[in-house]
Amino acid sequence: METLFSLLIGVFFASAVYLMLSKHTVRILLGIAILGNGVNLLLFTAGRLTREIPPIIPFDSDVLPSAAANPLPQALILTAIVISFSFFAFLLVLTYRGYQELGTDNTDEMRLAEPKDESLPPLGY
Amino acid sequence: MADQAPLTLLCLFLPFLTALLAPAAVRRFGHGGSWGLALAPLLAFLHFLTFLPQISAGEVVTGGYAWVPSLNLSFSWFLDGLSLTFALLITGIGTLIVLYSGGYMKGHPQQGRFLCFILLFMGAMLGLVVSDSFLMLFVYWELTSITSFLLIGFDHEREAARRSALQALVVTGLGGLSLLAGLIFLWNMTGVTQLSLLVNVDDTLRNSPFYLAALLLLLGGAFTKSAQFPFHFWLPNAMEAPTPVSAYLHSATMVKAGVYLLMRLNPVMGATPAWEILLPFFGGVTLIAGTLLAIRQTDLKLMLAYTTMASLGLLVMLTGFDTPHAVEAAVLYLVAHSLFKGALFMVAGLVDHEAGTRDVTKLGGLRGDMPITFAAALLAALSMGGLPLFLGFLAKEEIYYALAHGDLRSIVFTLVAIVGNGLMFAIAFAVALKPFLGPHVETPKHAHEGPPLMWIGPALLASLGLVGGVLSGVAHRFVSTPMASAVAGEPRLVEISTIPHLGMPLLLSVITVAFGVLVYLRLDQARDMMVRLLTAIGSGPDRGFDHVVSGLVRLSVAVTRIVQPGRLEIYITVTFVLLALTLLVPSFLYGELPDMPTWPDELYFHEWAIILLAVIGLFAVLRASDRLTAIVSLGIQGFAVAVIFLLFGAADLAFTQFMVETLSVVILALVMTRLRLSPRDHRPPRQFAFDAAISIACGLGFTLLLMKTTQLPFNLELTEFFNTYSKVIAHGANVVNVILVDFRGTDTLGEIAVVMITGLAVLALIRVRLRDPLPDTNVETTAEGDRS
Helix, strand or coil: CHHHHHHHHHHHHHHHHHHHCCCEHHHHHHHHHHHHHHHHHHHHHHCCCCCCCCCECCCCCCCCCCCCCCHHHHHHHHHHHHHHHHHHHHHHHHHHHHHHHHCCCEHHHCCCCCCCCCCCCCCCC | CHHHHHHHHHHHHHHHHHHHHHHHHHHHHHHHHHHHHCHHHHHHHHHHHCCHHHHHCCCCEEEEEEEEHHHCEEEEEEECHHHHHHHHHHHHHHHHHHHHHHHHCCCCCCHHHHHHHHHHHHHHHHHHHHECEHHHHHHHHHHHHHHHHHHHCCCCCCHHHHHHHHHHHHHHHHHHHHHHHHHHHHHHHHCCCEHHHHCCCCCHHHHCCCHHHHHHHHHHHHHHHCCCCCCCCHHHHHHHCCHHHHHHHHHHCHHHHHHHHHHHHHHHHCCCHHHHHHHHHHHHHHHHHHHHHHHHCCEHHHHHHHHHHHHHHHHHHHHCCCCCCHHHHHHHHHHHHHHHHHHHHHHHHHHHHHHCCCEHHHCCCCCCCCHHHHHHHHHHHHHHHCCCCCHHHHHHHHHHHHHCCCCHHHHHHHHHHHHHHHHHHHHHHHHHHCCCCCCCCCCCCCCCCCCHHHHHHHHHHHHHHHHHHHCHHHHHHHHHHHHHHHHHCCCCCCCCCCCCCCCHHHHHHHHHHHHHHHHHHCHHHHHHHHHHHHHHHCCCHHHHHHHHHHHHHHHHHHHHHHHCCCCHHHHHHHHHHHHHHHHHHHHHHCCCCCCCCCCCCCCCHHHHHHHHHHHHHHHHHHHCCCHHHHHHHHHHHHHHHHHHHHHCCCHHHHHHHHHHHHHHHHHHHHHHCCCCCCCCCCCCHHHHHHHHHHHHHHHHHHHHHHHHHHHCCCCCHHHHHHHHHHHHCCCCCEHHHHHHHHHCHHHHHHHHHHHHHHHHHHHHHHHCCCCCCCCCHHHHHHHHHHHC
């Protein structure tokens, strides 16, 4: 089971990396969204997979039955989902505003901070 | 006298404390505040004076406090004849310099800052010469470089001052690092970290195989600080500083730190072939080069600067000479030089201050207008020229006693000394006589005698040269003999008096004076000759410094352009190539690859279906021909992930994922459909192949990593902790929620903060509008903010 998931996660990462290698900010954005999912699945699988039984302690017990899923990766992923979503939202607005201001979504043409033919800095003292 | 330790400590810190008061004092009392500020060095001077009887009796005074006991570091001082003489020179001349600065910088808007820097330097220099531990010595050494930088660049609105300041800092700072390395060598070779204990180390240092390395490193420190050839070029440039700085740092005290170091090391490192070759050679070259360069100058300060360099060369040469009287000669010359050169620099500044120029060819006939200055200049020049009755005479006699020995080496160095001393004689009188004698020359300002604040220093220092010569017995008893003994490492007795004895040294003195008079009379021809010679030689190390600095800038620009070409694509590519290498290379190299897995047969049909769905979603995003398809496909993989969470017992995750994916898709659709973008991502075939290779390598890396991880035994310790205590301690049945809000509550708080900050950033991005790419954001923000 974990083997198959490892392969699936490999596909997630490969797709994300391929999209992020694009010159277009929108594609990079899609890549980042997929990367978030890939990382979450990686964490999830690394904590071992258990079918269907959520980590909730029954009424009549004080401890979780050993058949339940591992709660720790779930707690970590829950945090990660929210963070990656806010990160995604920020990048989305940045892309949008970047396009509005610069008139392009091609990262090669975004040279405002690092112009192509920058002159030498002053050589005096 | 252990009870003196707190007082000595106070005296060592007094200049630093007074430096803090200097700006306020000048604001409150104007330039007269320097009378009050001069009290600090004066008190320190008087305190060190009380040690004289003890030190002249041959004792040493040590004291100190533990600093970092666990590292065996202490803040400790060590006073013997050498360091006490230096301490007295620093505080004594320092007192006069503070007064002089009060008059020289009168009315300058930054006078308070200037006095602050001067006092800071004084504290650093004082610490340097009394330091016992190596670390303290190094720290103070660097502090003098830094304060020297501040003082040379004091007039920071001129580029020449900035350049000179930087040059001095680079040269002496590099020398400081060399010194540090040398001191570490000493520590490793002897196991000693204190100068006072180093004196007791016998021949282990000299016989060590690392002796030469340590010596060269230490000489690197001493030669840069004391402006020895070929590191001399920063010293004349340092004349960009106001004249009190030149008088104090760059003649009387700081530049002697290198000589101090050599003298301090002489008992343990001297008297070896390397020592006796390197020191006299570089010292002799510096002496001759300095005097020849001095002849060329017409600026009073530059003439003095080059003779200072020459004098330092003479001192280094003598320190390396292992004949009787060499140490005595060096000691006498060092003291005499500090007195007459400090006085002459102050005279030069006084003439500049009153007449408005310090070009010797544009000055003349000032004797009537500035009688006190003239008298001080004359006294100082007589000492510098080495004429009888003066301290300089005693020094010169001792020099010739030390050098004149008949063998070839002695003859060569005697000639060097005669030429150097003769030329210095000529320059001394050129500085002291030319501006004052002869017909009156019209100067930019109408000259008259300076204020007492300004002539008190040169007059006192110049007279001391005479007093020291006449009362040579007292001077020897309290200063020369203890200092010479400390430098030699064994008791020495300085006996030379100002009554000339017939003999070789006197004859050589007469030759020197005659040569000097000859050069003085023909100074203009000599200057023309030197100008021609130097033009023929061309550029020196000073130009080289400019090339190095601009070359450094060009190199860093070139490196930056390679490392940061400004294309996001390259940065991302590099990142992922390195990521793939990090994941794959070690697992192949160290055999960390996972075992061959078996075909997964335990999966149910619906699980296969959902995995397939996720893969289809991913491929659809990659192949999407328009953005809406891409966005919807993004949703497919996201929902597939949510279902996977649901199937494997993570209900909370699944619900969050559903919500987040829905929001993402909706927002993306809203934002992206407003942009007119090229629908497809065209990559040329080579680019496609390259990108695909990187992506597949990364994906493979993560697959292998995860496979290996899941094949290893799983540590359930943390999970069991949460499972056991969620209900018992935290009273919650949903373990995931308990972890989030209870066990790891602070973490969740941080997460909320991140989300909040991102929200603020998004808000700011939406509201900031730049109509023009020119960054005038502040005005535009408020204007747009009000409207929206």
